[in-house]
Amino acid sequence: MRRGFDLFSVAGIKISVNYTWFIILGLVIWSLAASHFPEVYPDFDTFTTWLISVVAALLLFVSVLLHELSHSIVGNRLGLGIRGITLFIFGGIAHLGKEPEDPATEVKVAAAGPVCSLLLAALFLALYLILFAAQGDSPLVAVLQYLWFINAALLVFNLVPGFPLDGGRVLRAILWKKTGDVRRATRIASNFGKGFAFLLILLGLLQVFIFRNLGGIWFVLIGMFLQQTAEGSYRQVLVRNVLSGLKVRETMTTEVVSVDSSVRLDELVESYFFKYRFNSFPVVEGSKLVGIVDIHQVKQIPREQWASMTPKDVMHPISEELVLRPDDDTVEALTKMLKSGWGKLPVVAGDRLVGILTRRDVMALLKIKTDLGT
Numbered sequence: 001m002r003r004g005f006d007l008f009s010v011a012g013i014k015i016s017v018n019y020t021w022f023i024i025l026g027l028v029i030w031s032l033a034a035s036h037f038p039e040v041y042p043d044f045d046t047f048t049t050w051l052i053s054v055v056a057a058l059l060l061f062v063s064v065l066l067h068e069l070s071h072s073i074v075g076n077r078l079g080l081g082i083r084g085i086t087l088f089i090f091g092g093i094a095h096l097g098k099e100p101e102d103p104a105t106e107v108k109v110a111a112a113g114p115v116c117s118l119l120l121a122a123l124f125l126a127l128y129l130i131l132f133a134a135q136g137d138s139p140l141v142a143v144l145q146y147l148w149f150i151n152a153a154l155l156v157f158n159l160v161p162g163f164p165l166d167g168g169r170v171l172r173a174i175l176w177k178k179t180g181d182v183r184r185a186t187r188i189a190s191n192f193g194k195g196f197a198f199l200l201i202l203l204g205l206l207q208v209f210i211f212r213n214l215g216g217i218w219f220v221l222i223g224m225f226l227q228q229t230a231e232g233s234y235r236q237v238l239v240r241n242v243l244s245g246l247k248v249r250e251t252m253t254t255e256v257v258s259v260d261s262s263v264r265l266d267e268l269v270e271s272y273f274f275k276y277r278f279n280s281f282p283v284v285e286g287s288k289l290v291g292i293v294d295i296h297q298v299k300q301i302p303r304e305q306w307a308s309m310t311p312k313d314v315m316h317p318i319s320e321e322l323v324l325r326p327d328d329d330t331v332e333a334l335t336k337m338l339k340s341g342w343g344k345l346p347v348v349a350g351d352r353l354v355g356i357l358t359r360r361d362v363m364a365l366l367k368i369k370t371d372l373g374t
């Protein structure tokens with residue numbers, strides 16, 4: 001998962017934004033101030049136009065936030081253990097403690113967001129109509145008009161039956177109930193998602209290059225975002241589904257090539273890096289794990305010093321982030337590896353090295369299990 005920037009917590013759910021969010025927010029404000037409001041309300045002065053653009057963009061963000069919170073609050077009521085949401089400008093990704101276990105839960109969680117957007121659109125439309133009838137055009141009326149429209153657009157967009165959009169989640173739940181196969185249901189629903197993403201990108205490019213309308217860039221951006229999340233969420237479901245319940249002891253390799261902490265660096269290069277062609281090795285004292293040495297650290301030491309140094313001088317000393325335990329969950333171990341950037345992590349019982357888990361092994365296991373359909 002890409003890194004986010006923590007904002008605040010609501011109902012025990014940590015809200016963060018992706019770094020790209022700031023860029024997109026700027027783009028939304030700019031496109032509102034430079035094109036949308038001047039076209040619809042040409043009489044506003046420049047200051048007013050920019051002011052309502054900032055307000056409208058922030059309220060768009062609040063609308064998206066409320067939509068995503070609705071999913072999360074319903075999800076938590078149904079026991080999904082959602083601890084946080086990372087928001088993008090058009091939507092968010094909830095950090096689920098676990099995937100919905102049955103189609104009915106999935107439908108309830110998926111429906112909460114569109115229901116919220118529908119209510120928001122209705123609320124803003126009503127306010128807009130009342131205020132417009134009372135006072136005609138005003139900056140507030142302009143903001144309300146934008147908000148009811150954008151919430152209606154969010155509603156329609158999210159109802160498209162392509163996973164991971166809400167409509168796609170409902171489609172997945174229906175297929176899941178019909179076939180009893182969550183993986184197949186997810187694959188079909190995310191293919192719809194990717195198809196829709198492709199269509200958006202194509203429409204956007206047509207707008208930009210054939211009709212010379214720069215607004216098409218939004219379709220391209222949203223399409224690209226959707227394409228990525230469709231692929232990513234499918235893989236996530238696959239990994240969780242296939243590997244769920246597997247402990248590290250069942251997926252690790254017990255034959256570990258480890259390096260004694262007293263070996264000289266020149267021997268380490270000759271007898272380990274050249275011989276086994278791994279990028280890193282666990283470093284041990286007897287059977288006790290003390291660190292991990294990797295090729296990049298050795299490379300930074302001038303060659304003439306290799307004979308007088310040992311792994312202890314260059315290794316990453318062992319810490320909680322660098323080790324796994326036999327009883328750890330494999331999916332969580334994989335998340336830990338992805339977060340820390342290591343391709344493999346040693347497994348310890350107490351401080352004794354008992355195995356190693358590599359990302360490649362987990363992926364290979366995943367592939368075999370998927371191929372066999374187990």
Ligand SMILES: [Zn+2]
Nearest residue numbers: 113114158166
């Ligand atoms: Zn949603």
